[in-house]
Amino acid sequence: MHSQDKKVFILASIEEVSILRKFAILFLISSIIPMFLLYYIYLYKTRLGFMAMIMMVLGVFVGYFSIRSLLIKATDIARENRRAIEPFLSPQIIKEISQGENELVVLKHTFSALTKQLATTITELKNKNDELLALDQLKDDFVNNVSHEFRLPLSIIQESIRQITEGMFGQINEAQQKYLNMSLRNIDRLKTLIDIMLDISKIEKGKLELFKKNMDLRDVIKEVVSDLSQKIEKKGLKLKLELPAQPVEIVADRDKIIQVLINLVGNACKFTQQGSIEISARENEDSIECTVTDSGIGISSKDLPHLFSKFHQIAAPQEKGTGLGLVIAKHIIELHHGQIYVESQEKIGTKFTFTLPKNTAAPNGKAVDNEKNINRG
Amino acid sequence: MKKILIVDDDVDIVDLVENRLKKNNYEVTFTNDGDNGYRKAIEQKPDLIIMDVMMPNMHGGEAVKLLKANDITKNIPVLFFTAMNSYLPKGAELDQINVNGQLYPAITKPFEPNKLLAAIKSLLGE
Structure with missing residues (x-):
């Protein structure tokens, strides 16, 4: 796989260079001829004109080499990117990339594949996050509801026992009083626990x-x-x-x-x-x-x-x-x-x-x- | 002896509140929904009505609307008795409930007997 990659790259590069050569020659001819004409008609009498001519010719060559080195850099990046993202790509996309005509096309495919993949991942994560938020809300509602639902029956038990211990329905003996008081103490404890549960749930939500x-x-x-x-x-x-x-x-x-x-x-x-x-x-x-x-x-x-x-x-x-x-x-x-x-x-x-x-x-x-x-x- | 009408569908609560109030020398009658509450209020003309909110047939808010529209009952003070904390403005000095755009005194369930008695006393001007 790796050596095949390299071959594709080299082939593409050779092809690329030959295209560039053709392009450069065309560029040279199409820009140098008008320049010389310009020189002989208007500028040959001045030293500045001659200097400008030399600069223009140099510019054309610098342009050619810059384009070439940029292209080589781009193909390098394409190769790197492709290697990095290949594990996340579908076979279809890999095939598409490998069939690219030259490295620029490979680069284009790689980036578009990468963007597609990123978009899918973001959507998936967002959905998961929404799901988790909904679950968290459900948990909070549950804690809230359960706590409130606990309180009412608890207060009924508490008030019933209180009324008995207050002697509303007749005298009770010492042992009865002792155990009813014990019940009341533990009801208080349970109430405190419910309050704590509610408080913690509120604190965690910053509410x-x-x-x-x-x-x-x-x-x-x-x-x-x-x-x-x-x-x-x-x-x-x-x-x-x-x-x-x-x-x-x-x-x-x-x-x-x-x-x-x-x-x-x-x-x-x-x-x-x-x-x-x-x-x-x-x-x-x-x-x-x-x-x-x-x-x-x-x-x-x-x-x-x-x-x-x-x-x-x-x-x-x-x-x-x-x-x-x-x-x-x-x-x-x-x-x-x-x-x-x-x-x-x-x-x-x-x-x-x-x-x-x-x-x-x-x-x-x-x-x-x-x-x-x-x-x- | 002041007469208090309790309108609440939770029979356990009604039972316990009745005991508490009788012990504190109030005459107590009760009924379990808003519709009957409204009729009993006209019939008995109590000094105070303790009204639950969520009840079958007619809820407390509706019953109070009718009571306030009726000449016989419109001046009877109403104390709401509710488990629906969300109705109450949080941290309010006095527990109040917003019914039909008007604020009424309210006691939340689960209730503290002392708080209930204090609210009753203040509404009856005792």
Whole structure:
């Protein structure tokens, strides 16, 4: 195949050269004769005229050699291209190319074949991409629908059990109360899981929206603390709050900031067997800083870098989670143009810090920050 | 004792809401579609109507349209009770629903009993 290629090329080139020779001779005759006539009639008296004549003659020869070398280069390119794309070409096209009369024709066929092939590949890829996008959308819709469909029956179960535990249908005994409370706790867990599933799906699509309002971070912290204080006290942990006397104003999505704090304080509680949990808020020069510090088991240096990655869960003695809470927390803080980071020492404790930009342009009421989150994963 | 009419085709929800409301000293009646809801509202003149959106025969929006056009029922406050979150303006201070171009108070399912009771109290001016 290879040697045959070469033969075709050489033959074509010889043929080409002979055509060119004919062309060049014709060119010479047709351009030199009028030039000499011009010279004898008008220009022979001047030195400049003679020089111009010489230049013109030289030009004709340079032209001839340029055309020739260009043609040789073109045939080289054609050969290279053909070799490179031959594996992707259909036998029909290869045959067509091989039957080309000369290398210029081969070049033409090669390029047209290449363009055709490229167009087909682009169309195929585009179709595949459309298919994948449709599938992805289907997955999102499914996650969304399933989550919503889960919630209603779950809330019916929850409310039924609540009504029983509240004694609406008569007294219940201690054991009944205990197991119904256990059910309620796990329903809450399931609800949280559904919320997390929805949040992650939104984050991945960059569709997690913020509804920012003016608020005092101290109030938000106090709300979270009152929700979790029972849990903290039950574990025998001390809770310390270090909040400034004056309001710590932020412009943020209240529910989302509560979600972050519940996650951080919840984790602190989960991983601390004795000692304390400390929550602080303060105003820096250009940001608001909030920390959650515990005296818990700490995080190993091996786990630390992966803490905000999806499905990374550190080994906890009794507690189970989804490993997604911190991923969501990080996205929420970053959507607010803040930062979240962690410092930890094993057996000594962990300190989570998040910052939020200072309240510069305060939106009135319910401004919506529709910014898409580009940072995925 | 204030009288509340629940119009919802989900019998489990109706059952639970009825318990909750009775416990909080409201008189409760219910029906399972918009058509019957409209008729019962005229018949009983409740102080408040809790209305589902997606129901067989006549949906909530249609029923409210009729109620608002009727002199007997036009002043009865309506609280929508819906699982269709997409109707609600997100992040809105008060949960509201847009029905026939007008905003009505709404509670989303799954519901929190405290939120439902608070909405009822505020609509009844209690």
